[in-house]
Amino acid sequence: MLALFSLALAAVATAQTLSPSVQHAKRTALPAGWSRVRRHAPDAVLPLRFGLTQPNVDMKSLEDLLNDVSHPDSPNYGDHWSPARVAEHFAPTKGNHPHRRVLDLRQRCRPRSQAESLLNTEYHVYEHDSGKEHVACDAYHLPAHVVPHVEIVTPTIDFNAILKRSGSTSTHITVGQPGAGTVQPVLAGKIENIFHELDNCDKQITPACLRALYNFVYPFPLATKQNSYGIVEYTPQAYVPADLDLFAKNFSSGLVGARPILAAIDGGVVQNTSESFSFNGESNLDLEYAMTLVTPHQPVTLYQVGDLQMGASFNNLLDALDGSFCTSGGGDDPVNDGIYPDPDPAGYQKQDCGTIKPANVISTSYGYNEADLSPAYTARQCAEYAKLGLMGVTIVYSSGDNGVAGNQALCLNPDGSQSFSGNVFNPSFPSTCPFVTGVGATQVNPNATIHDPESACQQVIHSGGGFSNYFAIPGYQQGVVADYIKDNLTPSPYPPGTYNTSGTSRAYPDISANGANYVVAVDGQFGLVYGTSASAPVVGSMLTMINDARLALGKKPIGFINPTIYSPAFRGAFNDITTGTNPGCGTKGFSAAKGYDPVTGLGTPNFAKLLALWILQK
Known part of the structure; x- marks a missing residue:
């Protein structure tokens, strides 16, 4: 299955010369309760993490596979897959990503300035009404030839920082906490x-x-x-x-x-x-x-x-x-x-x-x-x-x-x-x-x-x-x-x-x-x-x-x-x-x-x- 990857900075410059930088993701608005307070410090360290795309997981492919075993008119109705078959089908093949040489299995921590150069973006610190701070950017870019092979990069636009709840030592509010989630009896x-x-x-x-x-x-x-x-x-x-x-x-x-x-x-x-x-x-x-x-x-x-x-x-x-x-x-x-x-x-x-x-x-x-x-x-x-x-x-x-x-x-x-x-x-x-x-x-x-x-x-x-x-x-x-x-x-x-x-x-x-x-x-x-x-x-x-x-x-x-x-x-x-x-x-x-x-x-x-x-x- 797909592993978590970090992009090696030394190879990025080479990759960027192979194709133009294009926008990979953008956030349109700040969540309620957050405001931008300052640029992130240039020497602050950011742990960049790159999640590579899995093969065969586009919605149409998944729907076709499911219909084959789930549609009543299919001759294979009920012929469900074993966990081993599922794992094998969705595992990345060797050489699945053409620029795999620029990727390794370690999380790479980079100074803000290098991360911004890598992703063609700007990092800011945001503050919630509760006092919680979060680092994010409004949008980020990747070389065009890399985009199809990268599913998600963090930290970037995601702004779902989980806030500390009152009276708790936990730093998280989860779906189990009273008042959290869209379904509450x-x-x-x-x-x-x-x-x-x-x-x-x-x-x-x-x-x-x-x-x-x-x-x-x-x-x-x-x-x-x-x-x-x-x-x-x-x-x-x-x-x-x-x-x-x-x-x-x-x-x-x-x-x-x-x-x-x-x-x-x-x-x-x-x-x-x-x-x-x-x-x-x-x-x-x-x-x-x-x-x-x-x-x-x-x-x-x-x-x-x-x-x-x-x-x-x-x-x-x-x-x-x-x-x-x-x-x-x-x-x-x-x-x-x-x-x-x-x-x-x-x-x-x-x-x-x-x-x-x-x-x-x-x-x-x-x-x-x-x-x-x-x-x-x-x-x-x-x-x-x-x-x-x-x-x-x-x-x-x-x-x-x-x-x-x-x-x-x-x-x-x-x-x-x-x-x-x-x-x-x-x-x-x-x-x-x-x-x-x-x-x-x-x-x-x-x-x-x-x-x-x-x-x-x-x-x-x-x-x-x-x-x-x-x-x-x-x-x-x-x-x-x-x-x-x-x-x-x-x-x-x-x-x-x-x-x-x-x-x-x-x-x-x-x-x-x-x-x-x-x-x-x-x-x-x-x-x-x-x-x-x-x-x-x-x-x-x-x-x-x-x-x-x-x-x-x-x-x-x-x-x-x-x-x-x-x-x-x-x-x-x-x-x-x-x-x-x-x-x-x-x-x-x-x-x-x-x-x-x-x-x-x-x-x-x-x-x-x-x-x-x-x-x-x-």
Whole structure:
């Protein structure tokens, strides 16, 4: 796989004489809260790091490979790749980079003046409102003949410096920290009495409501030793054992005393020193519903990522699932990812690379704003999700809880910066990656029953959805997205520049499930919880049971599902959601409509129909 490289300065001058210098990347605006304060000192040392491109990881090539094993019409459907085949296919060949002689495996530290000459740029020091400083440039250049072979250079334009949180010794805020990320379950009140009757599903969602809504009847899995379901949590998020038992006593007595199988990654720990909804709500919600819906017979694995000192990001999870990812494409980014071994003496003193066998289905209820990250960073991660899909892994992500806005309802400004007053839609990542399945949120409308159509979630949260600014539209979406644009966005109801109107960008979410009024046990009592945080593990549970049926018949797991669920044969297996919007950025957002829409996707699953269709597949 691709290693992290540093460019030897002595050879750069030679390389630059071979072709003109061209712009490799540019940042259009400063993130909120940052300001430029001074030029970086000329003798200050910069550790320049060059991540070389991997072969075969352009989006079109990845999509073709995935379609070969994931499209229902392919003769190779279900013939997933082994990890060894994936590693071999994406490993750089010898001599893959024609100017490899100017590259070596060491990180090279250079004075600012030499780095500026090398990259034809200027480095400045920027200061955040919190006092944190960061070194970056506005744009940088490389010799034209080198550009195709370099994916990312750091430090340069990336401006995702992770800030120290108040009252903490950590220098990082990660997706696990309270208030971080685009997906945050919301506690809307405590519950005195639980309604177990299906007549009350408009007021309280329970496992019984979900089974009734989605025809989700699968009482006894048969292939539990072959099957696996992974729920991802980021430290310091942690479940409370007593809460799992409280929930089980009310909804699944067979789970009293049961716990998920802990797969600790980079020192991940189920901490019990900080207890509140902010620390326990996400993990409790995910595990209470996932464990209940797959029944007590199917074990659930908890991927607990990151130690308490450093924290972690999605890349740390991917390191553990694929050892080669630790070094591919530049390796982990100290700006965005937890860097292990942890330099804190109390932290985790190893790095977990390839230590975890991926579950058949992995559900994650965390996210970033797409604009928080550079295109190169997201592309590298998205390619890894494609590799997992090739191996037969289904990746499910929540789509966000702020409609067309991003984390904390931030929107984009025309210059690319983020603010509460922005009026440009702010997509969520990783849901915009075309190789994951993004899950939005619906609701049972007030005074409606489980027999009435749901709408897009309009209570407390709004289903994240829209059009990516980074990723092109995949082939499986082209027809349905074109229909939505023609019928609902022609002409566009918003001024130019409000969202990506090209018609050639990835739309999200792909599907939805209920995300309102969930009954959740948290810190010894029940409350009503809202969010696509709930939708994702519910969908993951249904897909896990479909895998069980296929495995029991001697078939393969369903793997990457998007080419299948968008195919004509599967269109009748979803409950079309045609009402509701996903407001944000001073607008009503997009509208749910007949067929696909960037609010609820294809709709909510009809488990019985999906099961029957997937059983018929090879």
